[in-house]
Amino acid sequence: RKEVEQDPGPFNVPEGATVAFNCTYSNSASQSFFWYRQDCRKEPKLLMSVYSSGNEDGRFTAQLNRASQYISLLIRDSKLSDSATYLCVVSLSGGYNKLIFGAGTRLAVHP
C-alpha cells in the first residue's frame, strides 16, 4: 500500500467550477500535512499547510481528518491558471522529517 494515495485524475472542469481533491495517508504517526502544486516540468510549490481545524486561503480550503487519515483540498471559482498537478504531502513527527508525496492529481481548467 502506498504511504500517500491520491486519485490521479485528470479532473477536467470549466472556469468557475468548484473542484475537490482527496488524499489518504497510511501512517497514523504523520504530524504535518501540506498541499503543493506543480506545473508541467517545474518544481513543486507549497500551496498551503493543512491544520487540524482546517484552513482557508482565498479560494482554497484544506481539511484534515486524523481519525480517517484523510486530507482534502477544495478549490472554488476555478481559474485557467489553477491548471496544474496537486500533490498531497505528509511528514512524520519531528522537526526535520522527510516529505512523503502522493503521485499527484492533475487538474485541467478549460474556458
Place this chain on the structure above:
Amino acid sequence: DAGVTQSPTHLIKTRGQQVTLRCSPKSGHDTVSWYQQALGQGPQFIFQYYEEEERQRGNFPDRFSGHQFPNYSSELNVNALLLGDSALYLCASSFYPGAGPYEQYFGPGTRLTVT
C-alpha cells in the same frame, strides 16, 4: 531574496558515468533535502543534510551520496549511472521554526537524462 537555486538545469550523461548536482538554499535556511522525481510520480526522498551531516536517508543505494558545505549549500553525487536514474532531481531547503509545520521550499530542479 533569492530562492533555492540549483545547477545545472539540464544534464545528459551515459551509463556508468558519475554526476554532481548543486544546490544553494534559500537565505536563512540551514537544511537541505534532495528528492528524485520520475515522470508521472511524486518526488521521492533521497537524503537530508543539516550541519554538514546526513541526518536522514531514504531508500536509495550507496551510489547516491551528498555533501553539505559550511555555507549550507549542498551537492548530490550519483556514481555508476543507470538508465533508471533519469529523473528530475529536486533540492528543498528549510529551517525548523520550533513550532508548527516544517515547510520545505523547492528549487527548479536538475533534469538528468542517462543514455
